[in-house]
Amino acid sequence: MTNSWTDIRNTDLVLIMGGNAAEAHPCGFKWVTEAMQHRKAKLIVVDPRFTRSAAVADVYAPIRVGTDIAFLGGVINYLLSNDKIHLEYAKFNTDLTFLLKPEFSFDNGLFSGYNEERRAYDKSTWGYQIGEDGYVKVDETLQDPLCVYQQLKKHYSRYTPEMVSRICGTPQDKFLQICEMIGETSAPDKVMTIMYALGWTQHSVGSQNIRTMAMIQLLLGNMGRPGGGVNALRGHANVQGITDMNAYSDVLSGYMSAPTDADTNRAEYLARRTLKPLRPNQMSFPQNFPKWHTSLMKAYYGDAATAENDYCYDWIPKRDAGYDVLHIFELMHQGKINGFLVQGFNPIAAVPNKKKLSAALSKLKYLVIMDPLETETSEFWKNYGPLNDVDPATIQTEVFRLPTACFAEEAGTFTNSSRVISWKEKAVDPPGEAKPDSEIIARLFMKLRQLYAKEGGTLPEPIAALTWPYLNPNVPSPVELLREINGRALRDVLAPPDPKNPDAPRAVLVKAGEQLPGFALLQDDGSTACGNWIYSGCFTQAGNMTARRDTSDPSGLGVYPNWGFAWPANRRILYNRASADPSGKPWDPSRTYLYWNGRSWAGADVPDMRPNAKPEEGVGSFIMNPEGVARLHAVGMADGPFPEHYEPFETPVGVNLMCPDNPKAVSNPAARVFKGDLEAFGTKEEFPYAATTYRLTEHHHFWTKHARSNAVVQPAPFVEIGEELAREKGIRQGDKVRVRSNRGEVIAAAVVTRRIKGLHVDGKVIHTVGIPIHWGFKGVTQNGYLANSLTPFVGDANSQTPEFKAFLVNIEKV
Ligand SMILES: Nc1nc2c(c(=O)[nH]1)N[C@H]1C(S)=C(S)[C@@H](COP(=O)(O)OP(=O)(O)OC[C@H]3O[C@@H](n4cnc5c(=O)[nH]c(N)nc54)[C@H](O)[C@@H]3O)O[C@H]1N2
Ligand SMILES: Nc1nc2c(c(=O)[nH]1)N[C@H]1C(S)=C(S)[C@@H](COP(=O)(O)OP(=O)(O)OC[C@H]3O[C@@H](n4cnc5c(=O)[nH]c(N)nc54)[C@H](O)[C@@H]3O)O[C@H]1N2
Ligand SMILES: [Mo]
Numbered sequence: 001m002t003n004s005w006t007d008i009r010n011t012d013l014v015l016i017m018g019g020n021a022a023e024a025h026p027c028g029f030k031w032v033t034e035a036m037q038h039r040k041a042k043l044i045v046v047d048p049r050f051t052r053s054a055a056v057a058d059v060y061a062p063i064r065v066g067t068d069i070a071f072l073g074g075v076i077n078y079l080l081s082n083d084k085i086h087l088e089y090a091k092f093n094t095d096l097t098f099l100l101k102p103e104f105s106f107d108n109g110l111f112s113g114y115n116e117e118r119r120a121y122d123k124s125t126w127g128y129q130i131g132e133d134g135y136v137k138v139d140e141t142l143q144d145p146l147c148v149y150q151q152l153k154k155h156y157s158r159y160t161p162e163m164v165s166r167i168c169g170t171p172q173d174k175f176l177q178i179c180e181m182i183g184e185t186s187a188p189d190k191v192m193t194i195m196y197a198l199g200w201t202q203h204s205v206g207s208q209n210i211r212t213m214a215m216i217q218l219l220l221g222n223m224g225r226p227g228g229g230v231n232a233l234r235g236h237a238n239v240q241g242i243t244d245m246n247a248y249s250d251v252l253s254g255y256m257s258a259p260t261d262a263d264t265n266r267a268e269y270l271a272r273r274t275l276k277p278l279r280p281n282q283m284s285f286p287q288n289f290p291k292w293h294t295s296l297m298k299a300y301y302g303d304a305a306t307a308e309n310d311y312c313y314d315w316i317p318k319r320d321a322g323y324d325v326l327h328i329f330e331l332m333h334q335g336k337i338n339g340f341l342v343q344g345f346n347p348i349a350a351v352p353n354k355k356k357l358s359a360a361l362s363k364l365k366y367l368v369i370m371d372p373l374e375t376e377t378s379e380f381w382k383n384y385g386p387l388n389d390v391d392p393a394t395i396q397t398e399v400f401r402l403p404t405a406c407f408a409e410e411a412g413t414f415t416n417s418s419r420v421i422s423w424k425e426k427a428v429d430p431p432g433e434a435k436p437d438s439e440i441i442a443r444l445f446m447k448l449r450q451l452y453a454k455e456g457g458t459l460p461e462p463i464a465a466l467t468w469p470y471l472n473p474n475v476p477s478p479v480e481l482l483r484e485i486n487g488r489a490l491r492d493v494l495a496p497p498d499p500k501n502p503d504a505p506r507a508v509l510v511k512a513g514e515q516l517p518g519f520a521l522l523q524d525d526g527s528t529a530c531g532n533w534i535y536s537g538c539f540t541q542a543g544n545m546t547a548r549r550d551t552s553d554p555s556g557l558g559v560y561p562n563w564g565f566a567w568p569a570n571r572r573i574l575y576n577r578a579s580a581d582p583s584g585k586p587w588d589p590s591r592t593y594l595y596w597n598g599r600s601w602a603g604a605d606v607p608d609m610r611p612n613a614k615p616e617e618g619v620g621s622f623i624m625n626p627e628g629v630a631r632l633h634a635v636g637m638a639d640g641p642f643p644e645h646y647e648p649f650e651t652p653v654g655v656n657l658m659c660p661d662n663p664k665a666v667s668n669p670a671a672r673v674f675k676g677d678l679e680a681f682g683t684k685e686e687f688p689y690a691a692t693t694y695r696l697t698e699h700h701h702f703w704t705k706h707a708r709s710n711a712v713v714q715p716a717p718f719v720e721i722g723e724e725l726a727r728e729k730g731i732r733q734g735d736k737v738r739v740r741s742n743r744g745e746v747i748a749a750a751v752v753t754r755r756i757k758g759l760h761v762d763g764k765v766i767h768t769v770g771i772p773i774h775w776g777f778k779g780v781t782q783n784g785y786l787a788n789s790l791t792p793f794v795g796d797a798n799s800q801t802p803e804f805k806a807f808l809v810n811i812e813k814v
Contacts, residue, residue: 002574003193003229004418004566006558009034010227010591013185013192017046018068018200018209022053023697025197025233028417029053032195035227044178046071046170047199048692048768049720050755059181061174064759064766065692066203066648066806067167070658072212073645074164075179077156079219084183086221092582093621094218094630096149097138099129104641106155109656109665111640120638120670127635128278128627136278136627148633155642158658167645167657169759169766186220188587191227197235199694202804204671206796208643211634215643218630224578224608224621226557226591234417237407241415244567245485245532249323253485253532256292259318266313275626281617282628283610290524291533295487298529304465307526315462324800325351326793330674332360343370343437344404348377349702349776352791352802353680353743358390364397370440372406372430373706376776376786384777387747387785404437405430412478413546418572421538422564423482423547439475446473467529479539482546486539487516487530493523515541518569534567545570555604557593569606575630577601577609577621584615639670639797648806649673649794650681650741652690652766671797681792682742687808689725691741691769693787694805699772705779717748717784720770721811726752729811736814739769739790741807746771746785747814769809 008014008031021029033056035041045057046068054060063071079085090096103125105112113122128136129146142149161179165172185192194217200209214223214230222228234240246253256273263269270290277284297311305311321327329347331337333356340361348357361367361380369378381395382388407414409430415421430436435443445468452460469484470476493516494506510521518537522528530536538545550562559572566572573579576594580586584596594603596615601607613619620628633641645658646668656666698704698714705711719739721731731737737750758765775784790809795802 001231001417004572005031008193009558011035011041011193012190014043015194016053019195019197019233020051020053021195024695061170064169065690068209069212069643070164070167070645073156073159075216077159078179080153084186085219086186089221090219093578094632097140098148099137099146100151109659109662123635126641166762169761191222191225195231195233197233201801204649204668204803205646206801207798212643215632224575226593238414254534261318261320266310278627281619283623284626285623291522294524295522295528295530299531301465302467326795326800329360335363338365340364341368346375346377346702348380349786352788353793354786354789355744362395366398368400370402370404372404374778376778402440403434405434410436420564420566421546442476443474482539485531485535487536489514489528491527493521538565557604559604571606573605575608575621576605639668650808652684654684668797673794677793680743682808687810689767689769689809691807691809692805693771693773696772699774702776705781708780711781716782717775718751719748720751720753722756724758725767731813737811738814739809739811741790741809744789769811
């Protein structure tokens with residue numbers, strides 16, 4: 001979230017699209033109710049299904065799965081052509097005035113630089129024109145045809161209301177009603193918030209879905225403001241924490257991009273990430289990257305990391321590719337992985353194309369599972385009936401199970417969607433032989449280190465030299481770990497030299513050995529260590545900030561500054577400088593958040609700005625970008641600097657109605673597809689129905705089917721279809737049906753409902769089959785199917801999140 005759960009109560013309009021907060025985030029949804037009751041806020045829900053969120057909405061619109069960019073592109077077109085943008089905000093806070101390279105183009109579904117063989121873009125024609133002074137060229141009048149404003153207008157003019165309705169199946173009047181409501185929030189005293197989750201991410205265009213929305217919020221002037229923002233509702237209790245801590249191959253902790261093969265030495269690695277400002281007076285905060293990275297290396301390697309050995313840069317793995325979930329299982333499927341350690345993950349249930357997953361796991365020599373439960377994955381080799389097509393005799397994989405504790409059986413922290421880190425205490429001891437994850441990992445590490453010490457091996461140094469400062473090295477305590485993540489001074493940290501009197505003694509800001517107060521004092525000379533720069537400030541000399549439980553809200557805007565600790569710097573709304581106009585006055589005085597008081601930035605929150613940066617200096621609100629503003633034209637994206645509609649990889653339409661004569665641009669031309677999976681896609685002729693998968697309030701994934709109370713309220717697998725399709729197929733309420741895709745099938749009871757309707761798409765009716773994800777082969781619910789027997793093995797071009805939410809099936813009565 002750029003904002004926070006409690007901030008939602010400040011809004012005038014809530015858009016829930018690509019998520020279903022009432023059912024998947026029922027506790028957080030109370031803030032929507034609060035806004036509706038106390039501010040008379042309105043709620044819009046756009047979802048292929050009439051959900052429980054939709055049931056309390058002012059306006060509901062249906063949409064065909066996988067077509068949100070067409071819808072949102074239509075909203076952009078509406079805003080630009082009806083003068084419904086907050087122009088003063090957008091000129092100050094975005095690249096609207098920036099000039100693009102004249103070679104940049106878009107034609108018939110493809111941006112300039114496309115290479116069909118590599119399914120990738122050469123981006124050299126994308127991006128801004130740079131002047132001789134090293135700064136981006138701009139046109140303040142917005143008249144130059146090459147400025148982002150004009151290019152944006154041109155790109156989205158094709159997304160007319162007729163086109164939106166033809167692609168999405170959303171009735172035109174509903175679409176226009178929603179555009180009008182959204183457009184009203186372009187007024188400086190109105191704000192909209194957007195809440196989304198997997199209905200947007202789990203698509204081959206997932207990242208661009210979210211980007212399109214971010215562009216809308218920027219054009220409306222709704223970013224950085226109370227009641228506004230782009231709010232991702234995170235899934236597991238601590239999945240935000242996982243992302244922050246670097247459980248991915250392409251980032252180190254705190255979203256520092258990890259080194260690749262191209263970064264052959266530390267100097268090059270740092271230079272590529274320490275970007276100079278692209279506009280005058282901008283902060284380009286990542287110029288501090290060397291401080292964050294050096295402090296991380298000191299946290300890893302302590303005294304072994306020195307300036308002379310480049311702080312052990314050579315010991316950090318250099319990426320040759322992205323090791324996302326799909327790529328890992330692809331390599332496993334090719335027989336290129338021997339062993340696999342699975343911690344709190346049930347891949348056979350959670351990853352697309354179960355048949356491929358089974359085959360992949362069968363090629364391992366060993367599989368280690370750390371989990372409190374017996375899962376489908378830990379028993380993937382057993383035959384659980386006709387829908388679980390494995391032959392145990394052919395599987396040699398040795399499976400080890402290490403029972404772990406569950407969240408209530410250990411102390412530690414959760415980081416929630418609001419970026420708030422909260423400490424929790426242990427409630428009960430884990431049962432039997434179960435141990436906390438940290439202890440299992442520590443014991444594994446100590447054993448490995450002993451083996452390396454005894455037997456040597458290739459490159460033992462990174463293991464031998466790893467800092468392991470815990471009182472009991474087999475059982476690191478959560479307090480020790482959190483202190484390490486926060487960071488401390490290894491030597492006295494001194495104030496910068498006084499330029500007028502460089503030889504004067506310098507004040508000691510933090511004494512050697514003390515906890516750091518925050519990331520502002522991290523150093524690049526090896527004098528500080530920090531496990532995650534964005535978490536710095538969570539455990540200071542004053543104690544554990546994440547354990548704070550002060551419910552006071554001095555501004556009355558739902559800020560609660562002394563409840564837990566929000567990264568970064570205890571900031572509750574990101575980009576909050578943008579809540580005030582260029583001169584430092586709040587856009588909306590009734591929601592005064594941050595303002596310039598004549599000497600510094602002051603208000604309800606920690607400023608996302610140098611506290612003494614005078615408004616007349618023109619420092620932009622988006623300090624993480626070298627240009628100081630947010631990007632409407634984003635070169636960083638793999639699949640185009642402007643979001644463009646592409647069909648899901650399995651499309652019920654067969655063509656991309658935006659460019660019907662270009663077979664190369666039906667589905668995302670820059671999404672990665674592995675060879676075997678291309679053949680596993682089905683056609684609309686054989687599988688005519690759109691399908692999507694989703695959650696039920698009564699279950700948590702594949703986990704709560706082990707709990708009797710959950711099994712009582714939601715005991716058996718089912719799929720949902722509309723009344724029209726049921727009539728066509730002769731299916732009645734409760735009938736057993738078989739749902740097939742080109743990869744597998746499931747058998748379940750049919751729930752015939754008015755909540756899913758056929759949609760009129762380009763003159764034809766498209767039906768949707770809804771498939772809840774929660775069932776499998778283990779647990780006390782009725783044994784059933786794995787939804788992922790059906791889903792395709794393809795992901796988003798940028799994040800590689802699988803396309804769980806849009807594929808093709810057929811359905812018949814059994
Ligand atoms: N009770 C319960 N709560 C949970 C979970 C759980 O298992 N059970 N899981 C947690 C986790 S890990 C996560 S990530 C979150 C997920 O939270 P959500 O994303 O809210 O949950 P889903 O039910 O997967 O999908 C949300 C909605 O997306 C819609 N949808 C599908 N395709 C599209 C599309 O193309 N466009 C649009 N606009 N909408 C579409 C679906 O109809 C569905 O209503 O929930 C968390 N909360
Ligand atoms: N078709 C389809 N597939 C999907 C999705 C979808 O919408 N549609 N959603 C996707 C999403 S968003 C998610 S998050 C995944 C969820 O997929 P998973 O994360 O694999 O599923 P879970 O069942 O939530 O959790 C995995 C295991 O963690 C264990 N566990 C719980 N606490 C602990 C602990 O403290 N330590 C350890 N070591 N283990 C613990 C549980 O017992 C459980 O077996 O599914 C994904 N798959
Ligand atoms: Mo999730």
